Amino acid sequence: MLLEIRHVTQYHYERPVRESLMELWMQPQKTARQRLISFELDLNPAAQVFSYADSFGNAVYHFDVPQPHDKLTIVARSAVETEAPSERPQALEMGEWDRLRSEFVRGECFDFLRMHGFVQTTEGLEAFVNEHNLEDLRRKDPLTAMRVLSETIYQAFEYQPGVTDADSPIDLALSAGRGVCQDFAHIML
Secondary structure (H helix, E strand, O other): OEEEEEEEEEEEEEEEEOOEEEEEOOOOOOEOOEEEEEEEEEEEOOOOEEEEEOOOOOEEEEEEEOOOEEEEEEEEEEEEEEOOOOOOOOOOOOOHHHHHHHHHHHOOOHHHHOOEOOEOOOHHHHHHHHHOOOOOHHHOOHHHHHHHHHHHHHHHOEEOOOOOOOOOOHHHHHHHOEEOHHHHHHHHO
16 A cells, blocks of 8 residues: 655744754654655755664654744655565474574664663562563463463553553562553563
């Protein structure tokens, strides 16, 4: 399917501002099922645009309008071709563990897979793993392991806002048996 996207952002200021400095994340990503055909930015007032890729692979555009202005218009135009998702397999080959490990070692997924912040091994997490016989998930293929883990978390916890905060450690949700999406994601990771 061909998609043409036009996104307009306008800033209106009561009095002229001396300068505007902006960063934009507006370009669709290229993925296995999405091909970026074109992308362009139009700025009024005009400015020189620079770009770089962030740590997630997104194109980031930044610019500076160094002269006084009372209005700034940003128009982003994209053309994207998408494909329907293919049917997901019921399982993967056991060799997929090796591929996942190699991508982790190369750094493509490092920021998402390493222990840090709210994703830590704790005594409470180890007890949960033992209680639900999750220690042998590596004997299953990666897709089956994720399905089993997801179902186990779904069955073991009740979704209840207000039990935890965005910065709560996973042990709070583990001990309460309740929490919200970020708690379940942290436990799963």
